Amino acid sequence: MKKMFVGFSIFIAAIFYVFLAKAAIAADDENCLMCHKYIKMGRITEEGERKYYYVDEEIFSKTVHNRVKCRDCHSYIEKLPHDPVKEGVQCNSKCHSIQNPATRKDFDHNNIYDVYMKSVHGREKVAAKEVDKDKPYCIFCHTNPLYIPHEIPNADGTVRSAEVPAAIADRCDVCHQKREFVEHRYLHTARRILSVKRSPQEVVELCLTCHGNEEFLERHEKLHEGEGKHLGKKFTFAGEAYQESFHGKVTKYGFKEAANCLSCHAKSENYYLAVHDIRSSKDPESTTHKNNRVNTCGKCHTDANKNFARIDPHPTERKDDNPFIYYIANVYGPFGDMVTYALLGLTILETIGRKRDGIAWVLRRGSTWRKKSKRGRDRR
Ligand code: HEC
Ligand code: HEC
Ligand code: HEC
Ligand code: HEC
Ligand code: HEC
Ligand code: HEC
Ligand code: HEC
Numbered sequence: 606m607k608k609m610f611v612g613f614s615i616f617i618a619a620i621f622y623v624f625l626a627k628a629a630i631a632a633d634d635e636n637c638l639m640c641h642k643y644i645k646m647g648r649i650t651e652e653g654e655r656k657y658y659y660v661d662e663e664i665f666s667k668t669v670h671n672r673v674k675c676r677d678c679h680s681y682i683e684k685l686p687h688d689p690v691k692e693g694v695q696c697n698s699k700c701h702s703i704q705n706p707a708t709r710k711d712f713d714h715n716n717i718y719d720v721y722m723k724s725v726h727g728r729e730k731v732a733a734k735e736v737d738k739d740k741p742y743c744i745f746c747h748t749n750p751l752y753i754p755h756e757i758p759n760a761d762g763t764v765r766s767a768e769v770p771a772a773i774a775d776r777c778d779v780c781h782q783k784r785e786f787v788e789h790r791y792l793h794t795a796r797r798i799l800s801v802k803r804s805p806q807e808v809v810e811l812c813l814t815c816h817g818n819e820e821f822l823e824r825h826e827k828l829h830e831g832e833g834k835h836l837g838k839k840f841t842f843a844g845e846a847y848q849e850s851f852h853g854k855v856t857k858y859g860f861k862e863a864a865n866c867l868s869c870h871a872k873s874e875n876y877y878l879a880v881h882d883i884r885s886s887k888d889p890e891s892t893t894h895k896n897n898r899v900n901t902c903g904k905c906h907t908d909a910n911k912n913f914a915r916i917d918p919h920p921t922e923r924k925d926d927n928p929f930i931y932y933i934a935n936v937y938g939p940f941g942d943m944v945t946y947a948l949l950g951l952t953i954l955e956t957i958g959r960k961r962d963g964i965a966w967v968l969r970r971g972s973t974w975r976k977k978s979k980r981g982r983d984r985r
Contacts, residue, residue, distance in 0.1 A: 636685070637675045638662060668749045669796065672789075674702040693731030696743040714743075721881040736832065739815070739825045746811060752792040753799065802876075805856050805865035809847070812866045816844030837886050839919050839926060846919035846926075862905070869893060869901055869918060 638660060640646070646658040665671060676682055678694045697718040705712045721727055721743070728740040758764050769788045777787040803811065815821060822841040829836055839846065847853045852863040871879040872892055884891035892901045898914035906913060921927060922934045960966070963979035 633662075633675060635674060635676055637679075640686075664751075665749075667751050669752055669793075670749050671752075672703060673700055677702050694744075695730060717878065717881050718743075720878055724881060724883050725885055726881075726883060736825070736828050739821070739828075741815070750801075752796050805861055805863070805868075806859070808865045808867050809853070809856060813844050813848075816866075817848075819845065839921075842921060842923065842926070843919045846921045850918055850920055852918065864905065864918070868904070873904060 641658055641660045642662060644659050647656050649655055677700045678698065680698055681692045696714050700712040703712045704710065726740045728737045728742050731742050769791050773791060774784065774787050778784060781787050819841055826836055826841055855863045856865055867880055869892060870883045872882060873879060886893040888894060891897065899909055899911060902909040902914050922930050962982045963976065965976050
């Protein structure tokens with residue numbers, strides 16, 4: 606009976622859902638959600654990975670891509686019902702449903718894509734071959750972000766709702782006379798005015814997902830050398846070494862002014878473009894190339910000169926990296942230990958000697974050795 610009731614409730618709920626669900630989001634003219642609205646939709650791949658094919662309309666409608674048609678991104682789908690999907694989404698494809706209002710041309714991300722392709726991480730496609738597979742494609746660093754995360758912090762520590770403030774929307778509405786236009790444009794602009802930049806700690810964490818994994822990096826270096834190319838001297842351990850550096854340590858404890866990976870590896874002219882333009886230190890265009898380092902450090906250390914810029918931002922004690930420090934650490938270290946052990950040995954021998962001389966070890970009147978030697982070997 607109870608089971609039947611539950612079943613019936615679900616049935617009623619389903620009917621309500623079908624009738625009440627609004628005529629879907631603008632982006633879904635192609636009716637993809639007819640199938641993709643089902644929560645359970647998904648499968649387990651041959652590699653045992655769980656894939657979800659469910660698209661939450663409510664959430665999608667609050668993301669920055671909410672007006673982009675599904676097939677502008679999933680352009681490989683040419684008919685419905687569609688064939689099994691074998692490709693991934695390319696972030697450099699043209700967006701036929703949205704124009705760039707400034708140029709009146711179809712929108713695309715090619716401004717960023719072209720810079721990214723020339724950088725060390727440049728990887729033409731989501732579906733990539735061996736060496737390229739290790740590089741971060743756009744979707745490694747970016748999800749489909751919400752316009753505004755649910756709550757916005759006020760300066761006094763309280764939070765306010767991320768809804769479009771009515772007073773502002775009313776003001777725009779008085780001229781534009783279309784609430785939907787006004788709210789959408791407001792959210793679009795507000796997202797870029799509010800700071801949504803990753804914090805220094807988040808940047809370090811992002812880069813270290815790969816540059817903190819030595820095994821991954823060594824494997825990549827081998828693949829790379831197989832193709833006759835060479836990576837930077839510090840490629841496999843720069844990330845780990847940064848954490849030992851002054852900048853790394855203070856950043857870890859929440860200090861925001863010290864250098865994080867992007868402060869040195871990205872040019873500063875337009876931060877949002879430059880973060881995609883990371884280059885090897887061998888590249889003369891790179892901020893970390895030896896000719897550009899004074900400028901790079903000089904962004905913050907205003908009195909930086911050639912000598913200062915020579916300080917290693919990725920310091921290590923490895924022989925292949927810094928033989929000088931390696932030998933200091935490995936010669937002075939054992940030498941220091943030897944001296945300590947020798948002193949300890951001497952003390953023990955001295956103690957045994959004095960004992961044999963018959964001098965007792967007692968604490969009295971500020972001295973530890975007492976009594977006269979039976980063998981006439983007093984050492985005062
Ligand atoms: C008739 C139902 C139906 C419609 C309509 C539909 N799909 Fe699908 N879609 C499916 C099914 C079923 C799968 C799972 C196929 C599989 O496992 O190979 C799927 C899988 C996918 C995948 C994931 C493939 C993967 O392996 O990563 C994408 C992306 C996708 N669909 C996009 C779309 C887009 C975009 C539209 C609209 C243009 C759309 N679908 C319309 C049924 C549908
Ligand atoms: C801005 C581009 C963009 C838009 C718009 C977009 N998608 Fe996607 N979608 C992606 C990306 C990127 C992925 C990640 C997998 C990939 O690289 O193909 C993805 C993955 C998927 C998947 C498969 C999930 C998986 O794990 O493989 C489905 C299903 C899907 N999208 C359906 C839709 C539907 C339905 C719409 C429209 C309501 C839509 N997408 C709109 C970019 C987009
Ligand atoms: C290694 C990580 C990484 C990769 C790969 C990457 N980005 Fe970015 N992207 C960033 C960072 C960091 C920012 C600066 C904003 C922030 O801190 O989140 C950014 C900013 C952006 C912005 C500005 C966002 C805004 O709302 O202001 C866009 C657009 C963008 N990236 C698109 C792309 C595209 C397209 C690709 C692929 C061609 C790509 N990114 C590849 C890390 C990355
Ligand atoms: C006094 C009337 C007025 C008010 C108030 C007003 N606008 Fe406008 N807006 C205009 C006019 C007129 C244009 C077109 C002329 C131009 O480009 O200078 C325009 C253009 C725009 C455009 C560019 C549209 C395009 O495709 O080129 C956007 C976006 C916009 N307004 C958003 C807003 C928002 C958001 C608000 C409220 C914060 C607002 N406007 C308030 C009159 C107004
Ligand atoms: C998904 C993994 C991944 C992430 C995330 C990543 N990288 Fe890389 N990075 C690589 C790979 C792989 C290479 C080697 C590229 C090649 O084969 O040419 C590389 C190369 C580099 C190089 C040049 C190395 C050389 O020796 O030429 C620098 C510098 C670099 N990355 C910095 C960064 C910074 C800074 C971040 C964070 C914003 C970052 N990377 C995020 C995987 C990653
Ligand atoms: C204070 C500036 C600074 C900071 C912060 C910094 N780097 Fe570097 N990085 C450099 C310089 C300069 C070099 C070149 C060193 C050399 O060749 O001796 C370099 C070299 C590298 C290399 C070796 C490849 C090459 O181009 O020679 C990688 C990989 C790298 N850094 C990644 C990172 C990552 C990841 C972070 C953050 C966890 C980071 N760096 C933080 C300045 C910095
Ligand atoms: C984003 C800003 C920024 C950049 C870029 C930067 N630093 Fe720093 N660095 C700091 C801050 C902040 C401190 C800590 C306080 C101080 O000394 O002013 C610091 C401290 C240091 C220290 C230890 C304390 C000291 O002043 O002696 C050294 C060494 C150092 N940086 C070297 C470098 C080198 C070399 C470069 C260029 C490869 C560089 N930094 C680039 C911000 C930066």
